[in-house]
Amino acid sequence: MINTNDFFDALSDETRRRLLALLVGDDELCVCELCYALDLPQPKVSRHLAVMRESGVLSVRREGLWIYYRIHSLLPAWAYRILDQMGQGCAALAIFQADRKRLKEMPNRPVRCCA
Amino acid sequence: MINTNDFFDALSDETRRRLLALLVGDDELCVCELCYALDLPQPKVSRHLAVMRESGVLSVRREGLWIYYRIHSLLPAWAYRILDQMGQGCAALAIFQADRKRLKEMPNRPVRCCA
DNA sequence: TGACTATATCTGTATTGGCGTATATAGTCG
C-alpha cells in the first residue's frame, strides 16, 4: 500500500505532474514516448519515473527493449481521484497541452504487440 | 487566480497537509488553534501558513488579536476537490486523527464574535 | 560475438526548503 507522503511527493514536481497527466489519459506509455512528449533529456525523465515507481505510484512492464509505465492499479480511490482532478486542472495549461500535442505527433511510436 | 505550481507546493509538505486537512473540515481556525492542534511551535506553523497565504491557497481575516485562516474561496473547482480528497485520504492516518482530537479538546478556544 | 537501441544509474554541484531560535510587529487593556 502506498505511503501518503510518497504520493504527494510525486505531485510536488512539475516534471512529474506532466508525466502523470499524460499517463492518466493514456493508460501506458514507454520512456521514449514520454521523453519525446516532454522534450526533456532521457536521464531526467528516467529519474523522475524511478522516484514514482519506487514509491508505488507507477508500475512497469517490459516489452522487448521498451519499458512501459502506467499509473499503479492498486492506488486507493482517493488517490486516483486526485490524479484525475490534477489532470483536469492542468489541462488548461500551455505546457501540458504542448506535451499532448508532441506525443500525438511523435513519429515512429513503438507498437505494443501484446499489451 | 492561483498558480498550479503553488497549489501543489502547498500539498507537498506534511505539516501543510495537516493544516489544510483541519481547515477543510472547520471553515476557519486561528493560528493558536492550529498550533495547539498540531502541537508544533508557533513560528513553524506561522511560516507554513504564510507560504499558503502568499500563494493564494489560504485567506485571512483578523479579529482583534486573532488571525483566522481559511481555505481561499476563489480556488478553482478541481483544487477544492483535490483538497477534499486529500482530507479523505488522510483521515485514516493516526497523525491527522490526533490533530482533530487535540483541537476538539483544546481549552479556552477563542470565541468568534462576528464571524 | 559485436553493434545498436532503450533505459537506468552514478557523480558532483547547485539550489531549494525546512528548521530552531531570536526578534519584530500589531492589537488590547490598564
Next chain:
DNA sequence: CGACTATATACGCCAATACAGATATAGTCA
C-alpha cells in the same frame, strides 16, 4: 504610555533534491 498577547518575520544552518553529463545495464539483431 507600558505590559501583555497573538502572530509574523529574520537569520543561520543543514538536509533533501533536482540537475547535467557521463557511464552502465539489458535486450535485440546481424
